[in-house]
Amino acid sequence: MALSVSELVAELRRAVEGQVGDQVVVGEVGSCKPASSGHVYFTIKDERAQLDCVMYKFQAAASRVVLREGMKVELFGKATVYEGRGRLQFTVTRVREAGLGELQARFEALKRKLAAEGLFDAEGKLELPPFPKSVGLITSATGAVIQDMRHVFERRAPWIKVFLLPVQVQGAGAEHGIASAVRAWGRFDEFGLPPVDLLIVARGGGSLEDMWCFNEEVVARAIAECPVPVVSAVGHETDFTIADFVADLRAPTPTAAVELVTPDGPALDAWLEDCGERVKRRLYQVWERADLMLGLLVQRKFKSPLDVLNPFIQRLDDLEYEWEDAWQKRLQSGYDWLDRMELELKARHPKQFCRMMGERLDGLEVRLKSAAAQRFAVASGALELLAAQVEARSPQETLKRGYALVQGEDGRLVRDAEQVPEGTRLRVSLARGKMSVVRREDGGEAADGEELQPDGV
Known part of the structure; x- marks a missing residue:
């Protein structure tokens, strides 16, 4: 069956992708033409062959390697057939400069070696001067x-x-x-x-x-x-x-x-200028106070230079009293706090807890005994009532009212006189005692010789 061109090219694409698929290709970049769409079209070659390649927009934007003619590269991608032209093509997903794998291995090996020797340890680092001069x-x-x-x-x-x-x-x-x-x-x-x-x-x-x-x-x-x-x-x-x-x-x-x-020079200048202004203001205040004191002395407002110091000495005394009072209050507050903590600890002492639990158990025991006694009394009353009811309905009570129980020789109760043949020995239970009788049609004598006057039995 004949194939169309598009069918044949599609079969070739499936065959190449299925049998070759994802590969890593090493070679030299030939012609390289970035398109306005962002895709990059180029060729890769060695001394014997050449292959068309394409790296689409997103992969090209993410790549850190800028392709240029004559560059040795490793290409990661997939072999396919471009159906529009029926040409073999390599679709590139990632680019790495050739030889970087070996360089990276050397980098990691040296890094491990120097780290093992302690050359990277923070303890061996020198401190940089905060204000270097050179x-x-x-x-x-x-x-x-x-x-x-x-x-x-x-x-x-x-x-x-x-x-x-x-x-x-x-x-x-x-x-x-x-x-x-x-x-x-x-x-x-x-x-x-x-x-x-x-x-x-x-x-x-x-x-x-x-x-x-x-x-x-x-x-x-x-x-x-x-x-x-x-x-x-x-x-x-x-x-x-x-x-x-x-x-x-x-x-x-x-x-x-x-x-x-x-x-930061400008920031440092601003900070120094601010410090200078504060020093100036402080010096001016000190100078004004000293000038005032000196003027008072010159005008002989005080009998002695000590008169100038007396207010300050008095102020120091006041501060000393205030300090002692504050510390006394602080200490007393601490003592009060310790007393509260002591009381709280005593209240939470295991002995206190055990005593409270003991009292609680005693109370529960009393309640349990009371509840059990009540339940027992109720149960006893109910039992006595049931016993009275049972006793009232017992066969013995029925016999006391004048009834009798008649049993055949097999021990079964006799309920119908027609079912008892003549001459059958019967056992009669009364309220007091038992006796044996013989079934007679004409009311004969008892088997034991006792004279009876029954109506038919």
């Missing part, structure tokens, strides 16, 4: 980072002396230059460097590969051994390096590092 910068002499940091220093603390020791912050061998600079400022007198109160090791943002020199062990050990407090300010807030963990303080950005280590 700061050393270890960063690149070019670029926006050093300019941004200089502007923040000028705005917040222009009196701080800032010294720059330029180093390479990217590329092969940069880690040795950074480590040497840190060690040199740790022994500033040997290398002819000016003494500083703290160091800032800084660099702007970038990829993991760009900032890898700050993840080298030589840099970490140089920072850990430095006798001067070191602030690490590498990358952006989401970037973390080994230098951040070893340093005495980690700053999210280089400019944030300057703000963390410097006091």
